[in-house]
Amino acid sequence: xxxxxxxxxxxxxxxxxxxxxxxxxEELCAAYPQVVVVSDDNVRRALGDKLFSGYPWxxxxxxxxxxxxxxxxxxxxxxxxxxxxxxxxxxxxGGGVVADLAGFAASTYMRGVDFYSVPTSLLAMVxxxxxxxxxxxxxxGKNLVGQFYPAxxxxxxxxxxxxxxxxEWSAGMAEVIKHAVxxxxxxxxxxRGFERVHRQQGELxxxxxxxxxxxxxxxVTEDPYEKTGLRATxxxxxxxxxxxxxCSNFALSHGACVGLGLVAGMRLSKNLGLLQQDFEPELxxxxxxxxxxxxxxxAALDAEYRWDRMCQALNRDKKNKDGRWCxxxxxxxxxVTTVWGPSGELVEQAFLxxxxxx
Amino acid sequence: xxxxxxxxxxxxxxxxxxxxxxxxxEELCAAYPQVVVVSDDNVRRALGDKLFSGYPWxxxxxxxxxxxxxxxxxxxxxxxxxxxxxxxxxxxxGGGVVADLAGFAASTYMRGVDFYSVPTSLLAMVxxxxxxxxxxxxxxGKNLVGQFYPAxxxxxxxxxxxxxxxxEWSAGMAEVIKHAVxxxxxxxxxxRGFERVHRQQGELxxxxxxxxxxxxxxxVTEDPYEKTGLRATxxxxxxxxxxxxxCSNFALSHGACVGLGLVAGMRLSKNLGLLQQDFEPELxxxxxxxxxxxxxxxAALDAEYRWDRMCQALNRDKKNKDGRWCxxxxxxxxxVTTVWGPSGELVEQAFLxxxxxx
Numbered sequence: 166x167x168x169x170x171x172x173x174x175x176x177x178x179x180x181x182x183x184x185x186x187x188x189x190x191e192e193l194c195a196a197y198p199q200v201v202v203v204s205d206d207n208v209r210r211a212l213g214d215k216l217f218s219g220y221p222w223x224x225x226x227x228x229x230x231x232x233x234x235x236x237x238x239x240x241x242x243x244x245x246x247x248x249x250x251x252x253x254x255x256x257x258x259g260g261g262v263v264a265d266l267a268g269f270a271a272s273t274y275m276r277g278v279d280f281y282s283v284p285t286s287l288l289a290m291v292x293x294x295x296x297x298x299x300x301x302x303x304x305x306g307k308n309l310v311g312q313f314y315p316a317x318x319x320x321x322x323x324x325x326x327x328x329x330x331x332x333e334w335s336a337g338m339a340e341v342i343k344h345a346v347x348x349x350x351x352x353x354x355x356x357r358g359f360e361r362v363h364r365q366q367g368e369l370x371x372x373x374x375x376x377x378x379x380x381x382x383x384x385v386t387e388d389p390y391e392k393t394g395l396r397a398t399x400x401x402x403x404x405x406x407x408x409x410x411x412c413s414n415f416a417l418s419h420g421a422c423v424g425l426g427l428v429a430g431m432r433l434s435k436n437l438g439l440l441q442q443d444f445e446p447e448l449x450x451x452x453x454x455x456x457x458x459x460x461x462x463x464a465a466l467d468a469e470y471r472w473d474r475m476c477q478a479l480n481r482d483k484k485n486k487d488g489r490w491c492x493x494x495x496x497x498x499x500x501v502t503t504v505w506g507p508s509g510e511l512v513e514q515a516f517l518x519x520x521x522x523x
Numbered sequence: 524x525x526x527x528x529x530x531x532x533x534x535x536x537x538x539x540x541x542x543x544x545x546x547x548x549e550e551l552c553a554a555y556p557q558v559v560v561v562s563d564d565n566v567r568r569a570l571g572d573k574l575f576s577g578y579p580w581x582x583x584x585x586x587x588x589x590x591x592x593x594x595x596x597x598x599x600x601x602x603x604x605x606x607x608x609x610x611x612x613x614x615x616x617g618g619g620v621v622a623d624l625a626g627f628a629a630s631t632y633m634r635g636v637d638f639y640s641v642p643t644s645l646l647a648m649v650x651x652x653x654x655x656x657x658x659x660x661x662x663x664g665k666n667l668v669g670q671f672y673p674a675x676x677x678x679x680x681x682x683x684x685x686x687x688x689x690x691e692w693s694a695g696m697a698e699v700i701k702h703a704v705x706x707x708x709x710x711x712x713x714x715r716g717f718e719r720v721h722r723q724q725g726e727l728x729x730x731x732x733x734x735x736x737x738x739x740x741x742x743v744t745e746d747p748y749e750k751t752g753l754r755a756t757x758x759x760x761x762x763x764x765x766x767x768x769x770c771s772n773f774a775l776s777h778g779a780c781v782g783l784g785l786v787a788g789m790r791l792s793k794n795l796g797l798l799q800q801d802f803e804p805e806l807x808x809x810x811x812x813x814x815x816x817x818x819x820x821x822a823a824l825d826a827e828y829r830w831d832r833m834c835q836a837l838n839r840d841k842k843n844k845d846g847r848w849c850x851x852x853x854x855x856x857x858x859v860t861t862v863w864g865p866s867g868e869l870v871e872q873a874f875l876x877x878x879x880x881x
Contacts, residue, residue, distance in 0.1 A: 174532035234596055238661075245663050273631070273668045275841075276658065300634065303596075305603050310631045312670075483633075 170382050172297050173389040177315040183367050186283045189320035190217050199253035203267035208259045208285050211328050221247050232266050232301045240270040254279040260286040261293035268299030272314035282316040287337025290321045291377040296385040323370045336420030338455035343402050344380040349499020352376040398501050401493040402426035408478035412470045424457035433515035434494035442497035460521035472513055528740050530655050531747040535673040541725050544641045547678035548574050557611035561625035566617045566643050569686055579605050590624050590659045598628040612637040618644040619651035626657030630672035640674035645695025648679045649735040654743040681728045694778030696813035701760050702738040707857020710734040756859050759851040760784035766836035770828045782815035791873035792852035800855035818879035830871055
């Protein structure tokens with residue numbers, strides 16, 4: 166399946182399906198005199214013999230720490246050493262960290278060389294793979310510098326998920342659940358019928374991926390630069406989520422935090438009188454099915470997640486305007502609304518409801 | 524005078540004339556909640572009280588050394604410290620180094636904030652101010668990373684040249700002479716009638732600037748991304764020029780090297796049988812009038828400018844393709860041609876003709 170995703174003045178071509186990563190590799194090898202592959206150590210170990218073998222690979226350690234200025238510099242130097250010029254291409258093979266770093270390096274190397282992406286994690290496939298956001302972190306914060314630089318082609322290949330660790334399935338499914346709340350049908354029903362065992366069934370998995378990616382594609386196509394507020398709806402579950410992640414000192418996974426953020430957000434929506442369909446049982450059962458928590462230990466709420474720490478984190482959110490917090494909240498499955506500056510008390514109440522009742 | 528310069532999917536507005544820098548400053552102060560000024564120490568000393576006073580200035584030491592990754596990082600941190608968000612703007616007040624660095628910082632900070640430019644040197648006004656190229660150097664070479672990110676508005680204000688040192692006049696005039704060879708009439712005649720004393724006559728200077736900037740505007744409008752070869756004609760005088768600059772260990776000014784490059788290029792064109800109008804006397808007299816050399820010491824041709832060193836420099840040129848040197852050469856005043864891989868012997872001969880006959 167091939168889809169063109171228009172993104173402002175440029176566009177991405179999305180290749181979706183079993184074997185699409187091989188197809189993309191063949192196309193690039195035929196089209197470019199030089200291709201530099203950017204990846205992380207784990208992914209290279211798993212895929213380096215099968216995909217782009219014989220091409221120069223620049224690898225970074227797995228993890229957010231690689232989205233640094235030092236790694237960016239090393240990547241530029243690697244490209245220079247390889248003699249890459251403007252007629253060459255860069256392809257990211259990995260998760261979101263690799264794609265962000267490689268895309269930013271490609272967007273700036275000799276004022277921009279062609280960029281391609283092969284996401285290898287579920288999270289990167291449904292979230293980071295389309296949309297054009299690339300960049301790195303600074304010591305002051307995440308994603309503070311970057312570009313809009315869409316990959317010319319993105320291959321989303323369910324084949325590559327065969328060796329994905331359980332923890333990364335959870336991380337990815339948290340975003341799929343978020344996409345399903347945003348889109349509603351048919352993704353919501355499809356997701357509810359998708360069980361762990363279905364991961365081994367290529368066509369079912371491909372179908373789920375297609376539906377989940379479609380949500381992101383629609384949103385970024387209609388609002389590539391976050392001007393209308395539509396793209397900002399992808400922030401569903403993330404205002405609480407990012408704050409919880411920060412308070413946990415990143416001990417909790419991003420997926421777990423987004424799941425918790427979805428639960429707290431739904432309750433805040435209820436407390437604000439905005440929720441018109443109570444889908445809490447379905448949401449909790451989806452989270453549980455994919456190994457995602459929906460509660461926090463009561464003791465932790467008096468420690469790392471103390472409300473003053475949470476406020477500190479919420480106050481740093483990039484989406485804030487004029488000091489007011491911004492929450493994307495569900496109205497029903499398939500409909501969300503954006504709320505600026507809700508009452509701090511209600512925000513706290515919904516958060517405290519995450520305390521494990523046991 | 525206001526001109527819209529289309530540049531690919533975006534555009535720059537050029538404000539040209541006495542007082543245009545004040546006009547731009549007033550427009551920005553009215554339009555943005557936050558403006559960060561980027562400049563160098565010298566320019567700030569000269570202009571900081573008159574232009575954008577009361578705004579936060581980030582200054583770097585004057586000189587190419589400031590186009591570094593470290594300075595870029597410091598600039599991003601300064602913007603963060605100032606609390607600059609996506610609704611703010613960055614304005615470069617300075618020469619080409621400041622504009623390149625500030626523009627690249629603006630293009631990448633929070634994935635891009637609005638960028639404006641007030642060139643303060645003649646060179647930056649006629650050369651770097653329009654065209655959208657921004658970037659920094661790496662230890663491996665100049666301008667290796669960057670972007671196309673046109674300033675939204677550029678103010679070219681002859682008022683700011685009142686305190687320009689003699690050496691910078693020479694540097695800028697070398698590019699004006701190059702533009703005149705590219706355009707021919709009316710700039711060529713206008714330039715030949717423009718004497719040192721005319722620099723104090725605002726209207727004559729404004730007229731010269733308008734004509735010289737016009738050449739760059741036409742070229743970058745028609746070929747913003749160097750696809751057709753038209754923009755590459757701006758490289759006239761620069762193939763020899765860059766090599767000479769490198770061999771001199773940057774002891775010779777860029778302007779002096781471009782002047783020498785124009786002379787050697789004209790002679791190479793003659794040797795290749797391409798030159799159809801011998802304008803050597805006019806070219807030499809223009810260079811002399813503006814304090815630019817047209818010869819090198821014979822002893823130096825056996826030392827720093829030894830032919831094997833020149834070859835080493837020529838081989839590193841970014842415009843080379845498949846190992847062949849690229850020269851933009853004059854056919855007549857107002858017409859140039861691009862030559863790939865001319866005979867090394869003729870290239871050497873034309874270069875050696877620069878030996879001072881005295």
